[in-house]
Amino acid sequence: MEIKTKQQGIKVVADVLDIVGGKWRGQILAYLCDDPKRFNKLKTVLNRITSSTLTKEVRYLEDIKMVERKIIQDTPIIVEYRLTEHGMSIKDLIFHIVD
Numbered sequence: 432m433e434i435k436t437k438q439q440g441i442k443v444v445a446d447v448l449d450i451v452g453g454k455w456r457g458q459i460l461a462y463l464c465d466d467p468k469r470f471n472k473l474k475t476v477l478n479r480i481t482s483s484t485l486t487k488e489v490r491y492l493e494d495i496k497m498v499e500r501k502i503i504q505d506t507p508i509i510v511e512y513r514l515t516e517h518g519m520s521i522k523d524l525i526f527h528i529v530d
Contacts (some may be wrong), residue, residue, distance in 0.1 A: 447521070450497060455480055455488045460518065461525050463498065467513035492518075 449494035451457040455477065462468060462476055474485055489512055497518040502511040514522070 447524070450495065450521070451493075451525075453488070455484065457491060457525070457528075459485075459488055459512075460497065460514070460521065461493065461529065463512060463514045463518070464522050464525055467501070467511045469503075470510050470512070473512065495522075 435520060451460060458477060459473065461518060470485070470489075473489075474480060477485065481490075489498055489500070495502055496515055498512050499515050501511045501513065503511050504526075
């Protein structure tokens with residue numbers, strides 16, 4: 432995407448901050464950069480996040496097509512989260528922030 436005006440640049444920055452904004456979204460995306468994670472693994476590595484907050488945040492990331500949810504097994508239910516192709520597009524940005 433080529434940014435031609437300052438206004439377009441400001442819109443791109445606002446969109447990125449909306450996606451990774453908040454306390455947990457950026458961390459969830461960063462943990463998913465390496466490989467898919469199950470819900471309980473995400474909950475463990477995020478330490479103090481509640482199950483309801485994690486559910487709300489991954490659902491938001493699913494809604495905006497950054498993360499996809501995959502059911503691995505039905506009984507007991509095992510759910511895995513991974514970055515979508517769209518989610519992978521900000522992987523370099525996340526790595527730069529970490530560096």
